[in-house]
Amino acid sequence: MARNRDDGVTLEQVAADFGIHPMTLSKWMRQTDVDDGVKPGMTSSEAAELREARRRIRLLEQENEVLKRAAAYFAQANLPKMTYPLVRELADDGIPVAVTCRVLGLARQPYYRWLAEPVTTAELDEAYRANALFDAHRDDPEFGYRFLADEARAAGEPMADRTAWRICSARGWWSVFGKKRGGKGRPGPPVHEDLVRRNFTADAPNQLWLSDISEHWTGEGKLYICAVKDVFSNRIVGYSIDSRMKSVLAVRALNNAVARRGDVAGCVLHSDRGSQFRSRKFVHALTRHGMTGSMGRVGAAGDNAAMESFFALLQRNVLDRRSWSTREELRIAIVTWIERTYHRRRRQTGLGRLTPVEYEVIMTPPASQAA
Structure with a gap:
């Protein structure tokens, strides 16, 4: 209509009829001329x-x-x-x-x-829990996450042990006595040389002892046992059972063995590189009793095979026989099997078809038996 308007009709009048601005109409007409090729420009x-x-x-x-x-x-x-x-x-x-x-x-x-909401309530709660765990770890760096959780709960920050483990794991707050974290999770360096080198023989009692720790689930959680074995007769001379795998577990087993055997100065105690056997408490206990420590290599189960064989027997004859509802129930079963069955009823080919107690009675001089 703008192009075909009558003489005397202006663009302003046409634009007013359609309710648009005259400048807009002029732009439309110029752009149409460009699109039609009448004028130069961008289409x-x-x-x-x-x-x-x-x-x-x-x-x-x-x-x-x-x-x-x-x-x-x-x-x-x-x-x-x-x-x-x-x-x-x-x-x-x-x-x-x-x-x-x-x-x-x-x-x-x-x-x-x-x-x-940049900081949620859950994140704020976790920050308070992490702060309580950090304070406990700074004060007692030898504590594991369970002890840290106990300290945090005492400080007014309740949490489950699993929550404490997650927080500590994410931040690398490990016990100084624990196994090395990160990488392949390899144990730390040994505190003793390997004096045994898979030669599990002894000519007399209290010359060579072996030790290790085993665990098993119950309805109340895990139960741990640390046992000490005399290579001479394969007798379990000391053991300790607890709900936590701390260095004191190994120390109690060692002290129990020393209390039973008497003078053990010069005895070699061989173990793996578990943190419990590398702890300062255990090393001090060995020194106090005049004993010598020995440790196998990393990832070499055969370096402590004679002790592993005992735990394999314990696993088959007690732990895996049925499910255990309470720790006390399993503890009694372990003690009963060791003292009654393993020591006094189970005959061993390596001992000439004798039990460990019989072998010691026959092979040990009377003076040593009285001691």
């Missing part, structure tokens, strides 16, 4: 393609910026990183949240929930 289709190209270039630049910032953010010091603060920083710099979340593979809804 509408070319302008649309240019806008789309610019949009895609801008989007690629934003995505590249997100990747660069994310790489720099996560390459900082070895500290736990949160992705949502990075999304917020990029949004403040003009990069849309949708672009950042798509590049980083995040959902937007959780981000907006975090933005409304």
